[in-house]
Each structure stands twice: as structure tokens, then as C-alpha cells.
Amino acid sequence: MKLSMVADHARWPKENDMIFNLSERAQAAEKAIGKENVINATIGALMDDEGKLITMDSVYSQLKSLPNNQISAYASIAGQDDYKEAVKKVCFQGNDPDGYTRVVASPGGSGAIKLAMWNYTNPGDVILTSDWYWSPYGIIGEEAGRSVANYKLFNKDGNFNTESFKDKFAEIVDKQGNIFTIINSPGHNPTGYSVSDEEWDEILDFAKEVAKDESKKIVFFIDVAYIDFVKDDLESRKFFRKFGDLPENILTIVGFSMSKGFTAYGMRMGAAIGISSNEDIAEEFYYSAMHSCRANWSNCNRGAMSVLSTLVADQAKFAQYEEEKKSYKDMLVRRAESFVEAAKGVDLEILPYRDGFFVSLPCDNPREICEELTKENLYLVPLKMGLRFAVCAVSEEKCRKAPKVIKEAIKKIKSVEGSLG
Ligand SMILES: Cc1ncc(COP(=O)(O)O)c(C=O)c1O
Known part of the structure; x- marks a missing residue:
């Protein structure tokens, strides 16, 4: 038996977090062919249209103004x-x-x-x-x-x-x-x-x-x-x-x-x-x-x-925070609406979206579809019962484009499955 030092309760399969792994692959693709040519919908954080992490000024200026001892x-x-x-x-x-x-x-x-x-x-x-x-x-x-x-x-x-x-x-x-x-x-x-x-x-x-x-x-x-x-x-x-x-x-x-x-x-x-x-x-x-x-x-x-x-x-600082947050929220709503509309346009089945960072699509073979999509430079996250698309991380323009690409990939995998079955 392979040597193991870890206690019985702490022995887990060696697997990297699937989401971080796909995210790394998406970043490598961005480096290789340019961010504009990649849709990275793996990240669970708000990103701007250029794919940079959004950080609220009202939060970080406050953090940086704290005396050291309040941080330390x-x-x-x-x-x-x-x-x-x-x-x-x-x-x-x-x-x-x-x-x-x-x-x-x-x-x-x-x-x-x-x-x-x-x-x-x-x-x-x-x-x-x-x-x-x-x-x-x-x-x-x-x-x-x-x-x-x-x-x-x-x-x-x-x-x-x-x-x-x-x-x-x-x-x-x-x-x-x-x-x-x-x-x-x-x-x-x-x-x-x-x-x-x-x-x-x-x-x-x-x-x-x-x-x-x-x-x-x-x-x-x-x-x-x-x-x-x-x-x-x-x-x-x-x-x-x-x-x-x-x-x-x-x-x-x-x-x-x-x-x-x-x-x-x-x-x-x-x-x-x-x-x-x-x-x-x-x-x-x-x-x-x-x-x-x-x-x-x-x-x-x-x-x-x-x-x-x-x-x-x-109050003034909080108002500034709320205003800043609202601008990002509006951006998120526009992205999500674009995705939902475009999905409707190509008859791509999605789950009912109301709020938040993600839209999900029910489908069979999510891992295969994800792999297929990487060939189109579109990265999203496979789940047990479908796919998760992070509208929080993708520009409105790309949110509009993505559903058609996903629809095609699903069709392709289905036809392969069909011919095998
Ligand atoms: C459903 C859900 N709950 C809770 C969290 C909490 O995250 P954190 O520990 O970063 O605050 C997350 C973050 O991704 C989440 O998606």
C-alpha cells in the first residue's frame, strides 16, 4: 500500500478545485490569444469589461485610511x-x-x-x-x-x-x-x-x-x-x-x-x-x-x-459606497439580461434567473460540453446537472455572444452521443 501519513479522517482524493483549474486554463488562453478573444465565465467575482477584478474605492480608501493599530x-x-x-x-x-x-x-x-x-x-x-x-x-x-x-x-x-x-x-x-x-x-x-x-x-x-x-x-x-x-x-x-x-x-x-x-x-x-x-x-x-x-x-x-x-x-461614506455598488449592480443586471435574452433568441434552455452573479443551464454531459467549449475559447464551470456561466465576470457584449456558442457545443456533443448510442 502507498505510504500515507495523514490521519484516516483527513484522507481525501487528490483533486484540484475544478473551478480554479478551468480559470487557470482560461487565463492561459487569454495570454496566448488576447483577452478579447476569450470568454472566461468561470470566476465568481465581479470583473470589469476588460477582465480586471473590480474593487470598490469606497471600501479600499477606507481600509487604507485606517491607523496601523486598527489593522494590526x-x-x-x-x-x-x-x-x-x-x-x-x-x-x-x-x-x-x-x-x-x-x-x-x-x-x-x-x-x-x-x-x-x-x-x-x-x-x-x-x-x-x-x-x-x-x-x-x-x-x-x-x-x-x-x-x-x-x-x-x-x-x-x-x-x-x-x-x-x-x-x-x-x-x-x-x-x-x-x-x-x-x-x-x-x-x-x-x-x-x-x-x-x-x-x-x-x-x-x-x-x-x-x-x-x-x-x-x-x-x-x-x-x-x-x-x-x-x-x-x-x-x-x-x-x-x-x-x-x-x-x-x-x-x-x-x-x-x-x-x-x-x-x-x-x-x-x-x-x-x-x-x-x-x-x-x-x-x-x-x-x-x-x-x-x-x-x-x-x-x-x-x-x-x-x-x-x-x-x-x-452616512456620507455609506452613501458613496451605495452609489458605487449601484453602478456595478446596474452593470451586472445589464449583463444578465443580455445573456438571458440571447439564450431565448437561440432557444438555449436556462434555469430561472432572478439575481446574483450566475446563470445556470441544465444539460447532460456537462464536462464534455465544457471541454468542447474550450475549443471555442469559452470557459465555464461544469456542475453535476449542467453548466454555470458567471455573468459577474463577463462583459455585456460577450454575454450576448455566449449563448449561441454554448447552444452549438451542446448540439455537437448530443450528436456525438447519438451516433455512439
Ligand atoms: C453560495 C455561497 N455562499 C457563501 C459564499 C461565501 O463566500 P466567502 O467565504 O468568500 O464569504 C459564497 C462565495 O462564493 C457562495 O457562493
Whole structure:
């Protein structure tokens, strides 16, 4: 047997992150034949039309104006108090759910997922999320001995599949006695779907019904990583109110991230926001999560926390940030609309897009299609059930061009499959 030093639980297949790998290939192609000839739709970050990373001036001028000691010093384990307040303000924007809320800082939204999953599931538990989902949910769970089960995200009309959600939810909660479910909305990665207010009502009515059995423990993890890139900032935050005054055996944890909303991907700053109608449960959330912070990363990026706190405390600075963000959001909306329209024009099937960084296309043989597309200098990400196109990273002009190229590649792979079959 091949020599291995790693502990049993830490032995994983040797595979590079597929997304980063394709992204590197796209960059190599850009170097070889020029950026204008390559469509790189692999990157999950806002890029300008020339393919350069967008960084908000309002954020970075603030960071650079901080005194060194505000960047250098250790932060409190659960985050600075002013940061915790600022998180609530920017996340809820006046739509705070009634009840007890506690905030614990985390390295990005990923850290919030880790905090929540570790502290609210047992070893061997099954976590519920939709069939189209961000793969790190599975990776974070897997490392801790948890696995992921899926419901179908869409019904035949392209809306949230409440029936499938309820079936899976009931199955898991009956078996486990507890359930931890992740819903990534608004601007779901990878599909761009946003759960509507009516759909949230249906989801919560069902959860309340299940919660009548007081032995059941229900945790909603609401991943709002893309909430700052929705068409209407205020409308899309109204749903937060629905998480107020829920039964005591329903806990809500909101996963907040500065990565997208503040173009702060590498600064690694986020938070887990626990919401409960019972103060003891909210306090328990705070202390359990804080213990995990200590056990994993100690404390977070103090400079990044200061950036958010100072932006939120200063109306003029915040207005400047909002204006800047709006200009990028408008750019994103134009790109996404161009892609959706062009897809319609060539009869390319896509999943219902509402908001956010990505559009997805359902198809068979996603890996083969991706490879085929690299021959046309178009790079996107293969998923289990289709392809993900990052409208956040591609110019409007290229967003308009891409659907036809993708349609052709799908046709080609289908005909090869057909002749083989
Ligand atoms: C669905 C989803 N959740 C959470 C995150 C959190 O990212 P980060 O840890 O960079 O804040 C991301 C980033 O890509 C994401 O796509």
C-alpha cells in the first residue's frame, strides 16, 4: 500500500478545485490569444469589461485610511461590538426580525457556514439543501462527518419546488429528530434564483407545523452571500421579518459575507447571525459559535471589520459606497439580461434567473460540453446537472455572444452521443 501519513479522517482524493483549474486554463488562453478573444465565465467575482477584478474605492480608501493599530491588533473572538452592530444594519437594513439576535464574526460567509453546521448538526447527520447547490456545503459537511441530501429546487413551472422541499424535510426530521437546512437566497449560486416572499411563507408555515412537535429541532441557515446584488435592495430584505417570533424550536442563522457586497473576497470577513424567539437559545448560539471561533481561527480580520463599522457609521461614506455598488449592480443586471435574452433568441434552455452573479443551464454531459467549449475559447464551470456561466465576470457584449456558442457545443456533443448510442 502507498505510504500515507495523514490521519484516516483527513484522507481525501487528490483533486484540484475544478473551478480554479478551468480559470487557470482560461487565463492561459487569454495570454496566448488576447483577452478579447476569450470568454472566461468561470470566476465568481465581479470583473470589469476588460477582465480586471473590480474593487470598490469606497471600501479600499477606507481600509487604507485606517491607523496601523486598527489593522494590526487582535480582535475580540466573536468580533468587535461595532462590527456586530454594523453587520445587522447592512444585512437587515431595517427589516430586523422580532426576537433575540446575536452576531458572531467569521472569516467570510464560508466561516459562518462552518460555525453553523458544526454547532447545529450531530456527527452522521444529513443536511438538507437543493439539488443545485454550492459544492462547499458538501465539503464543509463532509469534513465533519455530515452529508448532504437534496430536494428539487425547481418545479415544472420554474418556481421553488415546495412539495419536494417538504417531502425531504419531513423525511429527514422524522428520522433524525432534527434538521439543518441551507437555503441560499436571494441570488442563489449557481442558478441566480431568489425565493419569493410567498414561497418563504409556504416554507415557514410548513416548518411551524412540524415544530408543533416540541421534540423536533429545526435550523434554517439562510445564506445571503449575494444579497447586495439583487435588483431591489429593500424589497429583497423584507423576508427577514418572517423569521421573527418563530416557535422556540426553530432557530434561524443568517450567513453574512462581505466578499461580494463589498468586493472584499480576500479580506475574509463575514458573520453568522443567530435569531431566536428565546433569549437563552440566542445566547447559547453566541457562546457555542464563539467557542468554535477559538477552536478554529481564533479571531478575524480586524481591519476588514473596521472598514464595515466606519462605513456604516458615516452616512456620507455609506452613501458613496451605495452609489458605487449601484453602478456595478446596474452593470451586472445589464449583463444578465443580455445573456438571458440571447439564450431565448437561440432557444438555449436556462434555469430561472432572478439575481446574483450566475446563470445556470441544465444539460447532460456537462464536462464534455465544457471541454468542447474550450475549443471555442469559452470557459465555464461544469456542475453535476449542467453548466454555470458567471455573468459577474463577463462583459455585456460577450454575454450576448455566449449563448449561441454554448447552444452549438451542446448540439455537437448530443450528436456525438447519438451516433455512439
Ligand atoms: C453560495 C455561497 N455562499 C457563501 C459564499 C461565501 O463566500 P466567502 O467565504 O468568500 O464569504 C459564497 C462565495 O462564493 C457562495 O457562493
